[in-house]
Amino acid sequence: MFSKRIWTLVSLLVVMALVLAACATPTAAPAPVETEAPVAATEAPVVATEAPAEPFVIGILTVGPITDNGWSTANYLGAVYAQSKIEGAELIYAENVNSAANPNTTAAQFAEQLLDKGANVIIFNSDDMKDGVTEFTSLHPDVPVIWLTGDFAWEDGKRYQPDMKSQSDVFSKMEYGKMMAGCAAALTTKTGKIGFLGALINDETRRHAAAAYLGADYCWKSIRSETTPIDFKVTWIGMWFNIPGVTLDPTQVADTFFTDGYDIVISGIDSTEAVTVAKKFRDQGEDVYAVQYDYEKACDVAPDACLGVPYYNWGVDLLPIIQSIKDGTYTRQFVWSDPDWSDINNPDTSSIGFKKSDGLSAENSALLDQFIGELAGGLNLWTGPLNFQDGTEFLADGVEATDQQIWYLPQLLEGMTGDSVTK
Amino acid sequence: MEKEKTKNPNQNSFLFNLLTNRASSMTLAVVFALVFTSLLVWMMKANPISVFQTIITGAFGSTNNFTQVIQAWVPLVLASLGLMFTFTAGLWNIGMEGQIVMGAIFSYGIIRIFDGSDASSALVIILCILAGILGGTLWAFLVGLLKNFGGVNEIFGGLGFNFIADAVMLFLVFGPWKPEGVANGSTKMLDTRFWLPQIEGTYLSLWALGIAIVCVILVTVILQGTYFGLKLKAVGKNNKSSFLLGIHTNRYMLLAFVLCGVLAGLTGALQVLGFNHVLRNNISGGYGYIGLMVGMLANIQPLITAPIAFIFIALSKGAAGLGIDLKLDSNLAGVIQGALVIFVLIMDGVRKVLIKKFKGVQSG
Amino acid sequence: MDVEVRNIHKTFGKVHANNDISLVVKSGEVQGILGENGAGKSTLMKILSGFISLDAGSILLDGKEVTIGSPADSVKFGIGMLHQDPLDFPPLNVLDNLILGSRERMIPNRKKVRQEFVELQKQFDFSISPDAFIDSLSVGERQQLEIIRLLWLGAEVLILDEPTTGISAAQKIQLFAMVRKLSEQGKAILFVSHKLEEVEALCTQVAVFRQGMNVGQMLPPFDNDKLVEMMFGKILTRSDRKCCTQEKVNIEVSDLKIDDPRLPIKNVNFCIQKGEVIGLAGMEGSGQGLLLRALAGIIRPSGGHIWLCEENSSKKDFVGKHYFDFKDSGISFLPADRLDEGLIAGLDLREHFILAEKQKGFFVDAKAAMQLTEKRIKDFNIKGTAENMVESLSGGNQQRAELALLRQPLRLLLLDHPTRGLDIESTLYIWSKLKQRCSEGASIFFVSSDLDEILQYSDRILVFFGGKVSKPLDAGDVSVDQLGQLIGGRGWE
Ligand SMILES: Nc1ncnc2c1ncn2[C@@H]1O[C@H](COP(=O)(O)OP(=O)(O)OP(=O)(O)O)[C@@H](O)[C@H]1O
Numbered sequence A: 001m002f003s004k005r006i007w008t009l010v011s012l013l014v015v016m017a018l019v020l021a022a023c024a025t026p027t028a029a030p031a032p033v034e035t036e037a038p039v040a041a042t043e044a045p046v047v048a049t050e051a052p053a054e055p056f057v058i059g060i061l062t063v064g065p066i067t068d069n070g071w072s073t074a075n076y077l078g079a080v081y082a083q084s085k086i087e088g089a090e091l092i093y094a095e096n097v098n099s100a101a102n103p104n105t106t107a108a109q110f111a112e113q114l115l116d117k118g119a120n121v122i123i124f125n126s127d128d129m130k131d132g133v134t135e136f137t138s139l140h141p142d143v144p145v146i147w148l149t150g151d152f153a154w155e156d157g158k159r160y161q162p163d164m165k166s167q168s169d170v171f172s173k174m175e176y177g178k179m180m181a182g183c184a185a186a187l188t189t190k191t192g193k194i195g196f197l198g199a200l201i202n203d204e205t206r207r208h209a210a211a212a213y214l215g216a217d218y219c220w221k222s223i224r225s226e227t228t229p230i231d232f233k234v235t236w237i238g239m240w241f242n243i244p245g246v247t248l249d250p251t252q253v254a255d256t257f258f259t260d261g262y263d264i265v266i267s268g269i270d271s272t273e274a275v276t277v278a279k280k281f282r283d284q285g286e287d288v289y290a291v292q293y294d295y296e297k298a299c300d301v302a303p304d305a306c307l308g309v310p311y312y313n314w315g316v317d318l319l320p321i322i323q324s325i326k327d328g329t330y331t332r333q334f335v336w337s338d339p340d341w342s343d344i345n346n347p348d349t350s351s352i353g354f355k356k357s358d359g360l361s362a363e364n365s366a367l368l369d370q371f372i373g374e375l376a377g378g379l380n381l382w383t384g385p386l387n388f389q390d391g392t393e394f395l396a397d398g399v400e401a402t403d404q405q406i407w408y409l410p411q412l413l414e415g416m417t418g419d420s421v422t423k
Numbered sequence B: 001m002e003k004e005k006t007k008n009p010n011q012n013s014f015l016f017n018l019l020t021n022r023a024s025s026m027t028l029a030v031v032f033a034l035v036f037t038s039l040l041v042w043m044m045k046a047n048p049i050s051v052f053q054t055i056i057t058g059a060f061g062s063t064n065n066f067t068q069v070i071q072a073w074v075p076l077v078l079a080s081l082g083l084m085f086t087f088t089a090g091l092w093n094i095g096m097e098g099q100i101v102m103g104a105i106f107s108y109g110i111i112r113i114f115d116g117s118d119a120s121s122a123l124v125i126i127l128c129i130l131a132g133i134l135g136g137t138l139w140a141f142l143v144g145l146l147k148n149f150g151g152v153n154e155i156f157g158g159l160g161f162n163f164i165a166d167a168v169m170l171f172l173v174f175g176p177w178k179p180e181g182v183a184n185g186s187t188k189m190l191d192t193r194f195w196l197p198q199i200e201g202t203y204l205s206l207w208a209l210g211i212a213i214v215c216v217i218l219v220t221v222i223l224q225g226t227y228f229g230l231k232l233k234a235v236g237k238n239n240k241s242s243f244l245l246g247i248h249t250n251r252y253m254l255l256a257f258v259l260c261g262v263l264a265g266l267t268g269a270l271q272v273l274g275f276n277h278v279l280r281n282n283i284s285g286g287y288g289y290i291g292l293m294v295g296m297l298a299n300i301q302p303l304i305t306a307p308i309a310f311i312f313i314a315l316s317k318g319a320a321g322l323g324i325d326l327k328l329d330s331n332l333a334g335v336i337q338g339a340l341v342i343f344v345l346i347m348d349g350v351r352k353v354l355i356k357k358f359k360g361v362q363s364g
Numbered sequence C: 001m002d003v004e005v006r007n008i009h010k011t012f013g014k015v016h017a018n019n020d021i022s023l024v025v026k027s028g029e030v031q032g033i034l035g036e037n038g039a040g041k042s043t044l045m046k047i048l049s050g051f052i053s054l055d056a057g058s059i060l061l062d063g064k065e066v067t068i069g070s071p072a073d074s075v076k077f078g079i080g081m082l083h084q085d086p087l088d089f090p091p092l093n094v095l096d097n098l099i100l101g102s103r104e105r106m107i108p109n110r111k112k113v114r115q116e117f118v119e120l121q122k123q124f125d126f127s128i129s130p131d132a133f134i135d136s137l138s139v140g141e142r143q144q145l146e147i148i149r150l151l152w153l154g155a156e157v158l159i160l161d162e163p164t165t166g167i168s169a170a171q172k173i174q175l176f177a178m179v180r181k182l183s184e185q186g187k188a189i190l191f192v193s194h195k196l197e198e199v200e201a202l203c204t205q206v207a208v209f210r211q212g213m214n215v216g217q218m219l220p221p222f223d224n225d226k227l228v229e230m231m232f233g234k235i236l237t238r239s240d241r242k243c244c245t246q247e248k249v250n251i252e253v254s255d256l257k258i259d260d261p262r263l264p265i266k267n268v269n270f271c272i273q274k275g276e277v278i279g280l281a282g283m284e285g286s287g288q289g290l291l292l293r294a295l296a297g298i299i300r301p302s303g304g305h306i307w308l309c310e311e312n313s314s315k316k317d318f319v320g321k322h323y324f325d326f327k328d329s330g331i332s333f334l335p336a337d338r339l340d341e342g343l344i345a346g347l348d349l350r351e352h353f354i355l356a357e358k359q360k361g362f363f364v365d366a367k368a369a370m371q372l373t374e375k376r377i378k379d380f381n382i383k384g385t386a387e388n389m390v391e392s393l394s395g396g397n398q399q400r401a402e403l404a405l406l407r408q409p410l411r412l413l414l415l416d417h418p419t420r421g422l423d424i425e426s427t428l429y430i431w432s433k434l435k436q437r438c439s440e441g442a443s444i445f446f447v448s449s450d451l452d453e454i455l456q457y458s459d460r461i462l463v464f465f466g467g468k469v470s471k472p473l474d475a476g477d478v479s480v481d482q483l484g485q486l487i488g489g490r491g492w493e
């Protein structure tokens, strides 16, 4: 009996010791700072009173891993850019903020962790995090929050949230990038059939797909002077990336496109399946290409199989907002920025760009530049007459679409095949 | 008198006592698990000390972190408690996941009915919880029926129903229940009126916590103080003898599933009302599977599930910070949990073998 | 090989299971070991074969002291043990089982093993096919296989712990012949039993254990009364045959038919009177077990009637009813395999008594349950406490516990080998308890492979042979010989 109790006691002590050891170490952590302090004190006691400026911390949540070479990488690099330009700024991030990888921690809770670690601004990088933005801002109405791709701060938008005083939205007009992608595809296709590998269906993806179609249609008709209408087909996989068993398999979808004679696939998803499948077909002697998305270097996996990539340059728009937060001049804003038409690939000024890849022939490259020039010159493809996919009128002849009409595009356009809404 | 001839002095040796005392052998298991993960971390070229530090501050470092841990403890402990019933009856309810999912779906269904109405939030919340319980119970009941009358092993049945529940969920959130114009695998967020009230400035709902604590007590009393609990245990230990002793074994196995389903459904409802505030893919949070691990360690003692679930959840919540601070994969928590389970089971096995050999069957 | 144990001690908690036991068995001897249930016989045997470790004392083989740390050690030293509990074999065929147990080579030489197996079998006139699957073997055949396996592994010392409890008379004869042959070959044999006549027939010396101690040795000729006194510390007298049969019909069985694929049973007709004891004789697996289970409601007869007769001479047919209906009308079944079908390993005695009682309310009244348990433990003289897990009780005490679980009042008690493995005193005790039930009006229906027991306690006897059931015979009118003939299939018209 007695010995039994002793043993229980001993183990209890061991457990306590373990816990204490583990708990004690964090408090011991600042030790190095203390060892430095006396040195400083002996040299110049005055310095001690001069409290070091509190660091300015940028926090970002990314839906995927920051190494995804797609969406999350682009966002993360944007934040890195802002940090590098702001003196004394630090950057912390939490990646894989999605319910599949972290089912038990919501985006809001991740944001909370960044806040605990001293973040002065928190960037939510995905449309997916809408609920996280809502929840977090309701608990912390004064913490600056930037929602990439969002529209809560848009006074003229449908989802304007007047109560979120410190929340801003940032997006760039990727519609132009998608038009360039569509144009490059239309210039290159031999079969006149272009596939669009879509993610899930929402306002953003609908208008991006439509923009790609508009670019393709324009270059097909006006630059190549073709008379037959171009075949433009959209297949949505159901998510931004492949989830086995849940989404359609993008590899399979791309494969089907190429097999069915669609010789160019424009990617609208965040991963690189389109170009890898194109490379596979090219290796078998087929003349097919892909157009990538999101990240400047997304074509690097197979440059020959890629025409180019419309990419984001988030830093350009993030920097001024974050700077204003640091300076204390921050006000809530909705940013939907145009590219710098003088040089869309200028990393310091243009929020989107188009990086050509080896698959694009010199001739088509020149034609694409011509198209970009036209856009810069004020060409607006969102001009009537345009009909919706179901035949109803979108824009009457000569009418230009408003920002709201573009942002909240309810359907795909006439001339495109594929679903407008999820069935 | 003959003691000098003693040939097996090890009964009193340090090592023997260390390995046969329950508490010390469990402590040893924990130490082994920690050493094991440290080695792993070290091989990943990270510093084990800072890993554990991060986990502990991640779990307890701030009020916010701590309340998050408590918040996540609720569903895990509920799931583990549910599994106490099936474990006691000698059943492996792998179908827990699907039952949680069904609970969530049913309870969100009620939300849809009352969305936009001015019904009292308390009423709607209670209805949601009841519907969730119904959903989980139904799903568990089906597994039980298949086992009893179809002769389908509950593991396969459970897996099958997990798949179906996931399929139903995907159909709903990508189909009829998707928010207008969007389909991203989750529904519209609940009107805040229908959230379980949370403590100001945190994600923790005292209501959820209260429900969990009541359930811990209730399940403990049911399993350890009632005829029902004893009969369930008898069925789990020896089905044939129990039947001959006059216990309706089939009925009891079915009841074990049903009660497990009740708690699964409750878990699902709370995941919707108290945590996610939407219905979405992965709503179960994997608690059905983690619950199985907790259940194995708890060794059919419901009271023990509370601290074990707490350790598990503190580990995984704390580990979320690994990605932020150390750029390590937060799945390391899963590895530590797994290592804990394995080492505890090993040490328990060693302890039992030693006791059987040297001390005989334990009484009591 | 000579075996010697010196001053062996072993305690299980408070139980001193082996208390300073010393024993010498020389090569060629057959050492009988007698003792009441729980005397510590199996404990010593398990120590010798490495299944449990000793607390103190020493073991000498051929005069050399050895340490046996594990069953593998004991095999290495040439000790082989046949266990008392039914043997668990993996579901493989005979040959694979042999090979599994050997630790010699990584890649077995099946041809050689087969040959060795066949040769060993021939020595003892066994006829087990090396390709037979274990499930198809009877208890006796499994036992033969196990002994062969031990010999094949090189056993020089053979421990047989109650080897005769589950086997047929013919197999018992084979077993005894084998033991004699082995002792002639110079093997040392330890033979544990509760049957004095077996010990008398086989052993060259006998030791008696009591409460963990070796209380005495005896050489032939053995004085049975003296042995019994050594075992129990008192002289036991068999109670006289007492008939409690009443003139009231309790149960009437007519044209009962059981469709068992292996052993169909037809045309069973008899009446059971109140207070009557009916013994079922026959070789294991001749249909007794089936009839017992049919009467208990566990298997469903395919035809005929089981009438339960009431005082007012109304009667109800129970064929087709559920087991629980049988149970509720006072029919209780006690299976032979206690830990498999009767008791629940992992639950303690108290929990068993709670389960067996009628449920009162929703919550268990722990205090009342404790009192009840203590009362039953006292009433039935169970050696153990309320918190003892049933599996830690010795065989005899498990049987007492099973009896103590029976409900009151009872109409019919169906017993499968009620005293298998019990010592003489326990057997007497249990039968006295059973007879008490008879005097209260219950009838008893029991299966036993011990003819003496059947003749001693039954009022009437049913003999089974290959699914055929004899007319009830009056126990007073038949002799052991006649019974033996019938059981062997002779004398049936
Ligand atoms: N593993 C065990 N744990 C606890 N007690 C045990 C254990 N094994 C045996 N005992 C106890 O030790 C004593 C001796 O048991 P043992 O099995 O040696 O008796 P036995 O002489 O073989 O009896 P039986 O004739 O019933 O087989 C009994 O009181 C029994 O309850």
Ligand SMILES: [Mg+2]
Binding pocket: C041, C042, C043, C084, C161
């Ligand atoms: Mg024994």
